[in-house]
Amino acid sequence: MKRLLQFFRDSYAELRKVVWPSREEVGSSTKVVIISTIIFAALLGLFDFIFTVGRDIIF
Template sequence: MSDTERKNSPGAQARDKAARDKATPAASKSARRDGAKKEADSPQGLARKVQELKEFFEEAKVELKKITWPSRKEAQATSIAVLVLTVVMAVFLGLTDMSLSKIVELLLS
């Protein structure tokens, strides 16, 4: 790989950018942050944010219409299945814990 290829590789570009960001004084970073904040506080920035929020809710509404909700019968069936599995696992883990406790107690006494 030649020096030119090495300098233009994505990894080298990322390292160069990281080095530039590190070398950037904190004052200029805060100035950029303040500039972005002022832009958001400006009437145009505020209007743009309101428009983005409106678009977000419109898209969310469209996505919610695509959902196929389970029927009441399906919801009850899956809830019962979860409860039964939970009880079975609780009993299994309780018995396992009790038997292992007895084994440890016998070994230590």
């Protein structure tokens, strides 16, 4: 039981050391991830379309 309590004390102490991002930083990072995901999905869709058309022409 002592080890479990010590674990929670240590975990709490470590969480107090964390530098949490501000609301603005989180919003900015979220925008970057969403835009990057959309661009990557569009590129993959374009490549898929090109390869599908190419395959249909060959076969």
